[in-house]
Amino acid sequence: MAWFICVGILLLCSKSEQCTTGNASKLIEHxxxxxxxxxxxxxxxxxxFGKQVNPTIGLFIEQLEKSADALEDYGISVAKVNCTNEHIAKYxxxxxxxxxxxLFRDGNVLxxxxxxxxxxxxxxxSHVLL
Structure with a gap:
């Protein structure tokens, strides 16, 4: 059943710009x-969790930012922590x-x-919703 949901989401995202574009970033910086x-x-x-942004990580951050809108529809917030400025020991x-x-819930890594x-x-x- 979960597989069908993921396929449906992928089809919707490939047909709709809503999953890949947005006016304001919903990516939170904690x-x-x-x-x-x-x-x-x-x-x-x-x-x-990251430090410096190289070209590869920059591309990933762009995709992460774009995914925030789609995941918000499922009650999942997308965020990043700049470990250059912040220190969270484990991460x-x-x-x-x-x-x-x-992926966290109630302080636990799911x-x-x-x-x-x-x-x-x-x-x-698709990975987050599986």
Whole structure:
């Protein structure tokens, strides 16, 4: 059943610019304090933790930003944390920094994804909703 839902979403996104374009960015940039506050809200968050932006990461951030609108329809907020300015011990250190994106609910990681598997809007939406 979940497979049919994902296929339907992919078809809608490929036929509709609503999934890939938007006027205002819905991508939230969290501070450390804001991150910890939001983790207790009960809401789902798809969050990327990174430092410097190279061309590859820049392309990923663009796709992440575009996916925020589509995921908002499912009650999932999309955010990023700039680990150059903020420090969240578990996520802003180590070799996974800039290579992973995390899906949270109630402060718990439900899933983590390698950035190379969530490379565009359709991949982000389908992986998060699975």
């Amino acid at each position: 501070t450390a304090d804001h991150f910890f506050e939001k983790m207790q809200s009960g809401k789902m968050y798809f969050i990327y 802003c250190t180590g070799e996974d920094l800039m290579k992973k994106v995390y 899933k983590s994804f390698d950035t190379d598997t969530v490379f565009d809007v359709n991949a982000i939406v």
